[in-house]
Structures are given as structure tokens and as C-alpha cells.
Amino acid sequence: MELFAVPDLPEIREGDDLAAMIGERVDLREDDVVVVASTVVSKAEGRVFDLDDFPAGPRAREVADRLAEIADEEKDPRFAQAVIEESTELVMEAPFLLTATRFGHVGVNAGIDRSNVPDGDLLLLPERPTESAERIRDGLAADRVVVSDTSGRPFRHGQRGVAIGWAGLPASRDWRGERDRDGREMGVTVQNVIDELAAAANLVAGEGAGGTPVVVVRDWEFGDHDGSDNHFREVEGDFVRQALREWTFQE
Amino acid sequence: MELFAVPDLPEIREGDDLAAMIGERVDLREDDVVVVASTVVSKAEGRVFDLDDFPAGPRAREVADRLAEIADEEKDPRFAQAVIEESTELVMEAPFLLTATRFGHVGVNAGIDRSNVPDGDLLLLPERPTESAERIRDGLAADRVVVSDTSGRPFRHGQRGVAIGWAGLPASRDWRGERDRDGREMGVTVQNVIDELAAAANLVAGEGAGGTPVVVVRDWEFGDHDGSDNHFREVEGDFVRQALREWTFQE
Ligand SMILES: Nc1nc2c(ncn2[C@@H]2O[C@H](COP(=O)(O)OP(=O)(O)O)[C@@H](O)[C@H]2O)c(=O)[nH]1
Ligand SMILES: Nc1nc2c(ncn2[C@@H]2O[C@H](COP(=O)(O)OP(=O)(O)O)[C@@H](O)[C@H]2O)c(=O)[nH]1
Ligand SMILES: [Mn+2]
Ligand SMILES: [Mn+2]
Ligand SMILES: [Mn+2]
Ligand SMILES: [Mn+2]
Known part of the structure; x- marks a missing residue:
């Protein structure tokens, strides 16, 4: 598996055709995953206010x-x-x-x-990042697109790349029902690969003035697994969100 | 940046010298990051019960x-x-x-x-994964080691690779004080690269019977940034953990 940034992208402006700009700069393969930072998706979609x-x-x-x-x-x-x-x-x-x-x-x-x-x-952020991912994918020679952002999280310091939109692949590999090394059926293992792809791409894109908002992931296979498109938890199954609803910050 | 699994690792047993086993199977470079799944660290350290x-x-x-x-x-x-x-x-x-x-x-x-x-x-899990990472690093030709696990999280479905121990690099790139593309000083941007490395490696390691617990990350540079070793939040700064303390699950 290999990751590299799309070189020489200019400042992105409203109306820019990101797919075309990417296609002019790299020879994409069908099975590449193209990870696009939400920043430039937002700029292209006129989300500057x-x-x-x-x-x-x-x-x-x-x-x-x-x-x-x-x-x-x-x-x-x-x-x-x-x-x-x-x-x-x-x-x-x-x-x-x-x-x-x-x-x-x-x-x-x-x-x-x-x-x-x-x-x-x-x-x-883009209004509907998964639709953005689908639109970008339509204009690309590559079949898989992830729209990423950088985001913090509970329990752990710092921020890391996450996926907020995706097209051409499921959000997760669902390993349930498959067997582990000892032939035992695996438990609740759903591997959120789009978040992992976004995190990997962020190592190359960076957070600063690098000018590298688009990263190509080459030679990575989803593999022969079930897929799941569950990505953002609903309140009903998210106990942390329920706890936060009842909680008030006290100085 | 390139990622590949260390091939042909056997079933790991208590007392196995992971560093030696890795070194026999790949020609490591000094600036490689070696990401080792906690599973095999635990097995080598006799954490089977x-x-x-x-x-x-x-x-x-x-x-x-x-x-x-x-x-x-x-x-x-x-x-x-x-x-x-x-x-x-x-x-x-x-x-x-x-x-x-x-x-x-x-x-x-x-x-x-x-x-x-x-x-x-x-x-x-290993008792002190950062000490495990340091021990493995001591025996390797590569200078950077991350010990990973697969873990779930609030707000988002599925699990992804995370770092639980690290040696030879800081946990995060601290971008504070650096300038963005428009010369503005950047806000609170601390990029947790060891979690991103663990997530990237997990795309290659997988969760099943693959037999690929060790992944080499080649040609990735930390770059010229400040570093931070803050990784796990303390309760004091973790409002989600505080909220959970006060919360009780009701059926
Ligand atoms: N070429 C180019 N790079 C940009 C532009 N805007 C942001 N970047 C780069 O994209 C990467 C990610 O930027 P960041 O602000 O962290 O985006 P976010 O993670 O989506 O919020 C960094 O390397 C930025 O320098 C742009 O308009 N053009
Ligand atoms: N060669 C080898 N692979 C193993 C061993 N134990 C686990 N693995 C592989 O290591 C990878 C990660 O396993 P997993 O159980 O998800 O580890 P965790 O994420 O650290 O909890 C998978 O490819 C497993 O097949 C072992 O003893 N030897
Ligand atoms: Mn952002
Ligand atoms: Mn970012
Ligand atoms: Mn585990
Ligand atoms: Mn795992």
C-alpha cells in the first residue's frame, strides 16, 4: 500500500472542478482511493462565509x-x-x-x-459530504473517494483525520461471522476503514501550509469481506452522547 | 509513504523475541516506523490467561x-x-x-x-505498552515503534487502529504557532500521528486470520514540527469522561 499527495494544486475557489484538477496532475488507477480534505471540497462548493x-x-x-x-x-x-x-x-x-x-x-x-x-x-463543512464524494468520484478515473476532516475526540489527546463522506466503497469491513486464527468465530469486529484511510492520508496531507489536500492511496484492497455503511452513530445507540445530554459543565 | 506487512510471522509464544523475528524477515531502514499489534506483544509477554x-x-x-x-x-x-x-x-x-x-x-x-x-x-493488553515499544525498538534496525490495538469510540460506528505505546517519535505533531496558507497563526492543532500510524497499519494488518500483526511504514517523515507526548487524556481535561461518571444507564 502506498500513499502520495497530488502535487501542485492551486488555491481552490468556488466552482473549481476538483476531479478535473486531480486528473490533470496524477495518472489514477481504477482501484486507487482518493482522499480529499474537506477544506478544498468546501472551498469548491462555496462554503466560505x-x-x-x-x-x-x-x-x-x-x-x-x-x-x-x-x-x-x-x-x-x-x-x-x-x-x-x-x-x-x-x-x-x-x-x-x-x-x-x-x-x-x-x-x-x-x-x-x-x-x-x-x-x-x-x-x-460541505453540506452533504457523501454527495460531494460521489460527485468527485464521477469525474475521476479512480473508483473510490473519501472526503476527510481533522477532528478531536474523547479520551485521547490531539486530533486525527476522519472520514465525513465516502463513495465507491463501504464505510467498514464487517468481520463478524469470519473465523480467527484459531477457527473461532469473531465477535463484534467492524473495522471502519474509511476513518483509517482518512487518518493515513492525513499523515501525508498535514495540517499547515503544505498545500496537499488530496492524497492517493494505491494498492489497498478492501478484500473479500462484508461491508457496512454505518458510520455516524445515532443518538439511540450512543451512550456517550446520551450522557452528555444530561450533563452540565460546572466551573 | 509506503506500508507493507512483515511476512511469515509464526504464532507468537511467551518469551519470543519480536524484534529478532521482525529483523530476520525484513530489511529495515533507520527511518521506518514499525507498527506492532498489541496481540503479539501480549503473547510474547505472557499475557495469556x-x-x-x-x-x-x-x-x-x-x-x-x-x-x-x-x-x-x-x-x-x-x-x-x-x-x-x-x-x-x-x-x-x-x-x-x-x-x-x-x-x-x-x-x-x-x-x-x-x-x-x-x-x-x-x-x-501489555502492562506498559510504551515500555514494550521501547524494548522492541532496542532490538530493531528501525528507530520508531508503535504498539497498536483495535478499539471502538463514541460518536462513530466501528473500530479502528489506535496507538497504545510508542518509542522513538513524539505522539503528536504540534502545529501551534506555525502559519497556515494565509500566514495566519494556527489555532489548537495538535495532530496525533501515532494514532494515525496505527490506523494506517490496521488497513494492512486486518482483524482476522491474516497473520500480519507487524506493519512497516516507510518514507514517512515527522517533519520539522514541535512534538508532544500527550496521548491519553487525564480525567481533569476530559469532559466526556466526567459526564460518564455522573451518568447511569437506564433500560
Ligand atoms: N493546494 C491547496 N491546498 C490547500 C488548500 N486549502 C488547504 N490546503 C491544504 O490542505 C491540507 C489540509 O488542510 P486543513 O486546513 O487541515 O484541512 P481539513 O483537515 O480538511 O480541515 C494542508 O496541507 C493545507 O495546506 C487549497 O485551497 N489549495
Ligand atoms: N503471525 C501471527 N499473526 C497473528 C498472531 N496473533 C494475531 N495475529 C494477526 O495479527 C493481526 C491483528 O490481530 P488482532 O487480533 O486484530 O490484534 P489487535 O488489533 O492487536 O487486537 C491479524 O492479521 C491476526 O491474524 C500471531 O500470533 N502470529
Ligand atoms: Mn477542518
Ligand atoms: Mn486537517
Ligand atoms: Mn486487541
Ligand atoms: Mn485488531
């Missing part, structure tokens, strides 16, 4: 006031407004905003970025 | 009874006992056991495996 695009309502002001109090620094209620508009649920309101986006991803600030954005203050 | 090694105390029986009630099937209190002995805290007792291991990893059943274990019922 100004804070002024989000006049703050009373809820956003309340949320921002509380965050400002805790952090002891100003918090722009327009930013809180943007996060709220992107979300179906505020999972945590303090000491930071953790929300579920409309497409099901749970992340801080609904994944809104303020880095690597030249034309505006805010870069929102 | 029988359920009978863990006579259940009253706490384990209480926990197992509750789990049995919820699942409506028998739960062996000796297994609960093993999990309790491996843990410093039971983060969730129902509907499954989520604990913090002695070395700080939060996982279901303290990471105890019942697959790919021929000689016993249970395979416990």
Missing part, C-alpha cells in the same frame, strides 16, 4: 456569553450562530461547543474552520 | 449480574474480574464495561481480547 452572514439570535448570544465567561475572553456570537445553523443538536454547550452536524458528524464547532481560508472568516 | 485465573469477587459478580440482566444472557463474573483488575476506573458499567487501563487507555473491557488466542481464554 463572513461572520456578518450570521447575525446572532438570542440563543447564539446566550451560548457565546457563557463561553466568554468561562474563557474570560470575548466570543463572537455570530460564530456561535454559524455553529447552531450547521447543527441539529448542541451536544455540549460548555466549556466548548460540541455539536452534531446535519449529516451526523459530531465535532467541535460543527467542524467550522478558521485556518487556510483566504476569502472569508469561516469555512463551513 | 484462563478465566480461572480471575476468581470473581463481589464487585465483579455485581457488575456481571447487571450486564447479564441487560443482555439477557449469561455473563462470566471471572471476565468482569479480569477487566476490573486491569483497570483504574470503571468509566461505564452498563450496558457494557468501559474502563481506563492502568496505563491510561479508555476502552471496552480494558482491551481484553478473546479472538486470536490459542492457549487460553483471555489475552490482556
